[in-house]
Amino acid sequence: MSRRAVITGVGVLAPGGNGTKEYWDLLAAGRSATRAITHFDASPYRSRMAGECDFDPGTAGLGPQQIRRMDRATQLAVVAAGEAMADSGVEFDRLDPTRVGVGLGCAVGSTTSLEREYIVGSDRGRHWEVDQAYTLPHLYDYFTPSTMAAELAWLAGAEGPVSMVSTGCTSGIDSVGHAAELIAEGSADVVLTGGTEAPLSPITTVCFDVIRASSTRNDDPAQACRPFDLTRDGLVLAEGAAVLVLEDLEHARRRGARLYAEVAGYASRCNAYHMTGLHPEGREMAMAIDATLAQARLAPEDVDYVNAHGSGTKQNDRHETAAFKRALGRHAYDTPVSGFKSMVGHSLGAIGSLEIAGCLLAFEKDLIPPTANLHEPDPECDLDYVPLVAREQRVDAALTVGSGFGGFQSVLALRRPGGKA
Known part of the structure; x- marks a missing residue:
């Protein structure tokens, strides 16, 4: 192993x-x-x-x-x-x-x-x-x-x-x-x-x-x-x-170290489609989620929180909403999703790591940070995006996802320390 x-x-x-x-x-x-x-x-x-x-x-x-x-x-x-x-x-x-x-x-x-x-x-x-x-x-x-x-x-x-x-x-x-x-x-x-x-x-x-x-x-x-x-x-x-x-x-x-979280799984896919465009069905991101969950030995129902790419563009929001539904099925509707770029902007190659660091708050504090500035939800984005206010909730397993120019779609699974191998 x-x-x-x-x-x-x-x-x-x-x-x-x-x-x-x-x-x-x-x-x-x-x-x-x-x-x-x-x-x-x-x-x-x-x-x-x-x-x-x-x-x-x-x-x-x-x-x-x-x-x-x-x-x-x-x-x-x-x-x-x-x-x-x-x-x-x-x-x-x-x-x-x-x-x-x-x-x-x-x-x-x-x-x-x-x-x-x-x-x-x-x-x-x-x-x-x-x-x-x-x-x-x-x-x-x-x-x-x-x-x-x-x-x-x-x-x-x-x-x-x-x-x-x-x-x-x-x-x-x-x-x-x-x-x-x-x-x-x-x-x-x-x-x-x-x-x-x-x-x-x-x-x-x-x-x-x-x-x-x-x-x-x-x-x-x-x-x-x-x-x-x-x-x-x-x-x-x-x-x-x-x-x-x-x-x-x-x-x-x-050495008796403090453990924030385990990196339980990781996968990346590319849509080979367009430098900046995204397929609305979110197939490649969904494939990356599937592969990450398989590596982490997690079922969709085990996911307690998804940290979204959430860039604030229409095509991205609809693309990843579709991907979450495709990969998580009905559980997508019961899974809190939020986007940190609403608070700190999009720092390109740094933001994925900033979002990982932020996800650790969910494990440390049993608190899910919100999506700021979400006052009028897009009807085509109909999942639970934790609008405006942080939510108290225990998180044992989380996904953080990202999309990049060139068609890159990457997913990392984080698990609370002490979880199953």
């Missing part, structure tokens, strides 16, 4: 929540942290709001050289990883470094630094050839997303498997799923994993503007992301990071 992977440490930097406790408090309160963009002048753009982190790298403990070397996404990951490592109680310097791994997810890499350096090196686009003499010496690091995972490896002293996962908006789920597989197959005993993203820049904003994916409710940013609501008009971009410490269950038990 393969080994079991458990979560023993959590670190979070999110809009409205620096640190795991603040983040959980925000989710439990159903409070939205999206606001007008302050990182740059967004006045020329269609959508002018985002989920921004109140994050200062110096205050967070990074030195001047680290700040200059690292893109903001890397900074977020390193600080979140520090919290997760401390929270886990793992003495990383006493581990066999070849048994420690890293798996980090990110969708758009060092976008903010690349754009900044291009503007400088090209003299605001006046020159076709970028003059490297005007750019930072760390420009190569920004071109190579794997340097983010390398930073975490240096932090943890990891000499085992180290990888960067970039599968768009499912990256934060896929990285954790792959980390659990490393533990299950015996390639590592401890893996630092999660997702990070700092995409808030003009180039990212205009890309989402062009495809009309983002909300234009600029006069009310906190209410802009409205998953499953009839009046929704798109997603709200965001930044953030969540890093988890995954351990082999027996390794964690031997």
Whole structure:
């Protein structure tokens, strides 16, 4: 029988929540942290709001050289990883470094630094050839997303498997799923994993503007992301990071570790259909749910909660509603579903890990965070989306799902510690 992977440490930097406790408090309160963009002048753009982190790298403990070397996404990951490592109680310097791994997810890499350096090196686009003499010496690091995972490896002293996962908006789920597989197959005993993203820049904003994916409710940013609501008009971009410490269950038990949850199953599928479009029937997501449940040895009736992708676009909401019905059958109507993007926005490659971290609240507190801003339910989305207010309920098994550009559909099953193998 393969080994079991458990979560023993959590670190979070999110809009409205620096640190795991603040983040959980925000989710439990159903409070939205999206606001007008302050990182740059967004006045020329269609959508002018985002989920921004109140994050200062110096205050967070990074030195001047680290700040200059690292893109903001890397900074977020390193600080979140520090919290997760401390929270886990793992003495990383006493581990066999070849048994420690890293798996980090990110969708758009060092976008903010690349754009900044291009503007400088090209003299605001006046020159076709970028003059490297005007750019930072760390420009190569920004071109190579794997340097983010390398930073975490240096932090943890990891000499085992180290990888960067970039599968768009499912990256934060896929990285954790792959980390659990490393533990299950015996390639590592401890893996630092999660997702990070700092995409808030003009180039990212205009890309989402062009495809009309983002909300234009600029006069009310906190209410802009409205998953499953009839009046929704798109997603709200965001930044953030969540890093988890995954351990082999027996390794964690031997040192008396606190167990947040077990990663009981993981699967991913692709619709091979369209870069941004989704089949309304939700077949591929349903297939991923089926495969995840089979791996976790759970029946549909065992699922107590589903954390939705809930991006706030009509096609996504209807797609995953159909997928839940297809995979869970009649039990879908009895299963609470909620979407955290209504509160913290859509941080692309980071959001899957932020949602995993948030799901742990359901296990810790017997509380299901709500879907904020859900005032007028879409009749075609007729499941229990836990509108506006958190719900007291014991959760023993939960699914968290994600959809990504390119057709990716990923699902992770979390189980309360001590559950059946």
